[in-house]
Amino acid sequence: MTGADPRDRGGPQQPLLIVDGLKKYFPLRNALGTVSAHVQAVDGIGFSIAKGETLGVVGESGCGKSTTARLLMQLIEPDAGSFVLDGDPVGRGGVTVRELRRQVQMVFQDSYASLNPRHTAAQEIAFGLRVIGKDTATAEAEARQTLRMVGLDPDLYAGRYPHEMSGGQRQRVNIARGIALNPRLLILDEAVSALDKSVQAQVLNLLDDLKQRLNLTYLFISHDLNVVHYVSDRVLVMYLGKIVEVGPVDRIWREAAHPYTRALFSSRLSMNPALRVAAPPLSGDPPNPVRPPSGCRFRTRCTLAEDVCAASEPALIPSPLDAAHAVACHIARAGSGHSLAGALANAA
Numbered sequence: 001m002t003g004a005d006p007r008d009r010g011g012p013q014q015p016l017l018i019v020d021g022l023k024k025y026f027p028l029r030n031a032l033g034t035v036s037a038h039v040q041a042v043d044g045i046g047f048s049i050a051k052g053e054t055l056g057v058v059g060e061s062g063c064g065k066s067t068t069a070r071l072l073m074q075l076i077e078p079d080a081g082s083f084v085l086d087g088d089p090v091g092r093g094g095v096t097v098r099e100l101r102r103q104v105q106m107v108f109q110d111s112y113a114s115l116n117p118r119h120t121a122a123q124e125i126a127f128g129l130r131v132i133g134k135d136t137a138t139a140e141a142e143a144r145q146t147l148r149m150v151g152l153d154p155d156l157y158a159g160r161y162p163h164e165m166s167g168g169q170r171q172r173v174n175i176a177r178g179i180a181l182n183p184r185l186l187i188l189d190e191a192v193s194a195l196d197k198s199v200q201a202q203v204l205n206l207l208d209d210l211k212q213r214l215n216l217t218y219l220f221i222s223h224d225l226n227v228v229h230y231v232s233d234r235v236l237v238m239y240l241g242k243i244v245e246v247g248p249v250d251r252i253w254r255e256a257a258h259p260y261t262r263a264l265f266s267s268r269l270s271m272n273p274a275l276r277v278a279a280p281p282l283s284g285d286p287p288n289p290v291r292p293p294s295g296c297r298f299r300t301r302c303t304l305a306e307d308v309c310a311a312s313e314p315a316l317i318p319s320p321l322d323a324a325h326a327v328a329c330h331i332a333r334a335g336s337g338h339s340l341a342g343a344l345a346n347a348a
C-alpha cells in the first residue's frame with residue numbers, strides 16, 4: 001500500500017509533518033484569579049516527522065511530551081508555532097486546522113478513562129465515524145470491521161462495555177477508534193505503558209502490523225526506553241520544554257551526545273559493559289518549568305556545566321558526523337566557549 005496513498009501529495013521525501021517554533025505556556029493564576037506566572041511546558045521546539053516512520057519521544061515526566069502531542073492533535077492552541085502538512089502550510093490560506101486534525105489521531109495511556117463507560121466497543125468506534133458524517137449503518141459496519149483489524153472478533157467484542165474487557169482489549173478498542181477515522185499520523189502517548197509486559201508485546205506487534213497495512217506514521221511517546229528503542233526509527237529527547245537531542249535510534253543509543261541523554265540512559269547502558277558510558281546517573285528532579293535556568297536548561301544538573309552554559313542557550317544543531325543527528329549542547333559545538341568543545345571536535 002505504501003506509495004499508493006492518494007493523500008500523499010508531496011512524495012516520499014516530503015515529511016508528513018514539519019513543526020517549527022512550537023510554544024505553549026500555561027498561565028498560572030493566583031488566589032485573586034490574575035495570571036501570576038506561566039509554566040513553560042513547550043518552549044519553541046521544531047522537528048519533522050517522515051512518512052512511515054516511528055518517531056520516539058523520551059524525557060522525564062513533566063518535560064512537555066504530552067503537551068507536544070496535544071498541540072499536534074490541535075486539542076490545545078499553541079502560543080506560537082507553524083505546521084506544514086505534507087508540504088502545505090497549515091492555516092493562513094493553506095490547509096485548514098480542521099484538515100490537519102482529521103489526519104492526526106491519538107491513543108492515551110489510560111484505556112479506561114479514554115472510553116465512555118456507557119458505550120459498547122462498537123458504539124465507541126461508531127461514535128467517531130458518525131461525528132464525521134457517516135450514517136448509523138455504515139458507522140456500525142465499519143466499527144465491526146475495525147474491531148477485526150485490531151484482533152477483536154466483532155461477534156464477541158462489539159457488544160462489550162469497557163468493564164467487560166481487559167486492559168489490553170480496551171487499548172485495542174482505543175486503537176480501533178483512532179484508526180477507524182483513517183488518520184495518517186497516530187500519536188501514541190504512553191499507550192502501552194500501563195499494560196503487562198506480555199500484553200504490551202502483543203499490542204506493539206499489532207501496532208507494527210497496522211502501520212504497514214494502513215500506511216501509518218507514528219509519534220511514539222514513552223518513558224520506557226527499551227520500548228522506544230524497539231519501536232522507533234528516530235528518537236527525540238526532551239528536557240524542560242526543549243528538544244535537547246534528536247537522531248536515528250541506533251545512533252542515540254550508541255553515541256548519545258547530550259549529557260542529559262547520556263544520564264537518562266546511563267543506568268540502562270551499564271547493563272552492557274561494552275556500551276558503558278562515563279555519564280553519572282540523573283539525580284534530583286528537573287527544575288521548576290515556571291522559572292527554568294538561564295542558558296542551557298539542563299546545566300543545573302549537568303556535571304560538565306561551565307559559565308557559557310548559563311550565559312547562552314545552545315542551539316539544536318546537526319552533528320558534523322551525521323546531519324540526521326542534532327544536539328543542543330555547547331560541548332558538541334566547536335568554538336562555543338566550553339572547555340570541552342574543542343576536545344570533542346578533535347576526537348571526531
Ligand SMILES: Nc1ncnc2c1ncn2[C@@H]1O[C@H](COP(=O)(O)OP(=O)(O)O)[C@@H](O)[C@H]1O
Pocket residue numbers: 026027039040041059060061062063064065066067068289
Ligand atoms: N493544563 C495545564 N495547565 C498548567 N500546567 C500544565 C497543563 N498541562 C501540563 N502542564 C504542565 O506542563 C508541563 C509539561 O507537562 P506534560 O506535557 O504533561 O509533560 P510530560 O507528558 O512530558 O510528562 C508540566 O510542568 C505540567 O505540569
Ligand SMILES: [Mg+2]
Pocket residue numbers: 065066067
Ligand atoms: Mg505525559
